Every structure is written in C-alpha cells, then in structure tokens.
Amino acid sequence: MSKHVVVGSGQVGTHLATKLLAEGHEVMVVTRSGSGPDGAVKVAADVADRARMKELARGADVLYNCVNPQYHRWLTDWPPMAESFLAAAESSGAVYVMLGNLYPYGPVSVPMTEDLPLVSASPKAQVRAKMWQDALALHEAGRIRAVEVRGSDYFGPGATDQSYLGARFLVPLKAGKTIQLIHPADQPHSWTYLPDVADALAVAGRDERAWGRPWHVPTAAPLTFRQIGGRMAALLGRPEPKMTQLPWPLMRAVGLFVPMIGELRHTRYQFTAPYVLDSSAFQRTFGVVPTPIETALKATLDG
Structure with a gap:
C-alpha cells in the first residue's frame, strides 16, 4: 500500500x-x-x-x-x-x-x-x-x-454540466427531444x-x-455529435435524435454576460474541423486500451 x-x-x-x-x-x-x-x-x-x-x-x-x-x-x-x-x-x-x-x-x-x-x-x-x-x-x-x-473532451459517469456530452446532451436525448448544440453536429471529434x-x-x-x-489518455476513435446521439439512442431503443445548432452570433452575445459561454470562442476551432487525438504511444507502451465505445456510452447513459 x-x-x-x-x-x-x-x-x-x-x-x-x-x-x-x-x-x-x-x-x-x-x-x-x-x-x-x-x-x-x-x-x-x-x-x-x-x-x-x-x-x-x-x-x-x-x-x-x-x-x-x-x-x-x-x-x-x-x-x-x-x-x-x-x-x-x-x-x-x-x-x-x-x-x-x-x-x-x-x-x-x-x-x-x-x-x-x-x-x-x-x-x-x-x-x-x-x-x-x-x-x-x-x-x-x-x-x-x-x-x-x-x-x-471528457464524458462518462460523473461528468460535469460543462461536458458537451453531459446533461445538456443527455436530458433531451433521453426525453426524445431535439438536442441543441453549440457547435456543428458532423465534425469528427475525440472524446x-x-x-x-x-x-x-x-x-x-x-x-x-x-x-x-x-x-x-487512451481514447477511442473520433465520433461526431450526430454519431454519438445515434448510438446512444440505439442503446435506449429510440430513433435517432434530432439536433439543431444554436447560431454562433447568439452564443457570442450570451457570452458577454455569462463568462463560461464567453470563453467558448477560445476553443471553437476544436469543433469546426476534425479534432483527433492519437493515444497509440500510451497504448503501445503500457498495454492499455480505451474502454469500448459502446460500453462507455452505456455507462454514460446509466450514470
């Protein structure tokens, strides 16, 4: 010990x-x-x-x-x-x-x-x-x-409300409602x-x-918001969720009054083009692989 x-x-x-x-x-x-x-x-x-x-x-x-x-x-x-x-x-x-x-x-x-x-x-x-x-x-x-x-970007059980795959994504997904995104739905992104x-x-x-x-950190292959929503919906036995992107000028305006929203301008580039993490060095050196994505998504839904 x-x-x-x-x-x-x-x-x-x-x-x-x-x-x-x-x-x-x-x-x-x-x-x-x-x-x-x-x-x-x-x-x-x-x-x-x-x-x-x-x-x-x-x-x-x-x-x-x-x-x-x-x-x-x-x-x-x-x-x-x-x-x-x-x-x-x-x-x-x-x-x-x-x-x-x-x-x-x-x-x-x-x-x-x-x-x-x-x-x-x-x-x-x-x-x-x-x-x-x-x-x-x-x-x-x-x-x-x-x-x-x-x-x-983190996801999983215990993720904070600031997580892009946290409550603001999961609550409407589970309720069968439209998911409102801050960033584009179809850019590959590592989670x-x-x-x-x-x-x-x-x-x-x-x-x-x-x-x-x-x-x-060992990280699975990148997925878009739409792909993740579809996989989570399938795990719940629901149809693929609808998604809409909030206008960026609106988010910039809100950011004038909400500091955390205002800070999103510094990281928006991570979601407007493919953003891919290569974790092969850690996986190769220490023999550790990322949790299978379906297992991780199910735990996220259950958590």
Whole structure:
C-alpha cells in the first residue's frame, strides 16, 4: 500500500481517488471544501498555499494535480497553484502527475501526438504550457519526477454540466427531444472517457517509464455529435435524435454576460474541423486500451 495525494475531487479526481481506494492504497483528497469519496482522508486547503501543500504532501508516493479552476480564471488562479505543486513535489519526493489538456497545441490539421509543439497563441493555453514546461525543467534537473497526462473532451459517469456530452446532451436525448448544440453536429471529434483518464493517471504515477514526458489518455476513435446521439439512442431503443445548432452570433452575445459561454470562442476551432487525438504511444507502451465505445456510452447513459 502506498500513499496518494489527489488534489481536486471533480469529475476526474473523484474517479481517480475511488480507483486508488479500491486498489487498497492510502488516499488523501485535498479540496477547498474538504469533499471527496468515502474512505479517503479529506482535507480542506488552499492549493495556492505553498507551505500547506508541502505539509500535506509529506510522505506521499504520488501527488496528482486534478484541479480545474474555472476557465475564465486560469490566468489568475493557475500560476500560484502551479508553483505550490512544484514545491510540494520537490520537498516530498512524490511523483508529480499533472492532468493536462490539448489546448496548448492550438489549432491542428493532423491527429495530435505528444511530440507536437505547444504553440497556441491563447494566453490560457500558454499558462497550461508553461506549467508543464516548468515541471519538465525541474524533472530534467533531477529535482522532481514529473509526468503530464492529456485527454480530449471528457464524458462518462460523473461528468460535469460543462461536458458537451453531459446533461445538456443527455436530458433531451433521453426525453426524445431535439438536442441543441453549440457547435456543428458532423465534425469528427475525440472524446475521452473519464474512467480511462483515472486509469491513465494511476499508471503514470506508478510506472517510471512514464516519467519525464507527456502522454495521451487512451481514447477511442473520433465520433461526431450526430454519431454519438445515434448510438446512444440505439442503446435506449429510440430513433435517432434530432439536433439543431444554436447560431454562433447568439452564443457570442450570451457570452458577454455569462463568462463560461464567453470563453467558448477560445476553443471553437476544436469543433469546426476534425479534432483527433492519437493515444497509440500510451497504448503501445503500457498495454492499455480505451474502454469500448459502446460500453462507455452505456455507462454514460446509466450514470
């Protein structure tokens, strides 16, 4: 049994903590509110408090960064938290596992692999890129052991309301009503299943072959919104759902008053052209494959 400190208990942190607990590990979950799954040691703390994080990480084998500040607050919230994580990893000697994303790659025209440069011009994406670059620099200097795990848009049991395949997609689907989309219905897009994210984080924390580089979570072949809706409807024994796309100028106008909607302009490129994640490196190295899509979709409907 080893000690794992999971910081953040949102849609990924909860899956990860639950998985580690089921494997018999000692798990501490750190959040601002002190929440977390049953069986974990739950601690309320400010992640930006460097001294407190160093204290909590003491004796840990693995430290996971599963924090997800609101997107419109990345520029202010991430830098002090990132510094706190690095300090805690260095002082404790714990393997530092970062939950990353694909934003730093920026717009792409090819399937995304881990060797793509982090060239996005978006300030928010640059914040995330710097977090990994700073961690990698300390890793290469021998001061910490670090790894970043990146996935595409999440779906599955426990997905938040912000998930594109969350409540705003599932509720009308199950009710047989028209699904209102923010983005086009027929562009191929990679979707990463939440339990697969937790599995990848756990592998990255314990297998030294993972350390010192980024990895992509095992992710199934891309599907369009329409394809996913059709497959989910079939699982429910319903006809293929109708879909409509909300006018983009309307969404831009709403975004003037709703910060999260306003931020969608930064990632719209991910849905107006094929957006494909290549996870073959992780699958080949660690012998892990994504959950079969029909299994994942059924669990999403049941969850």
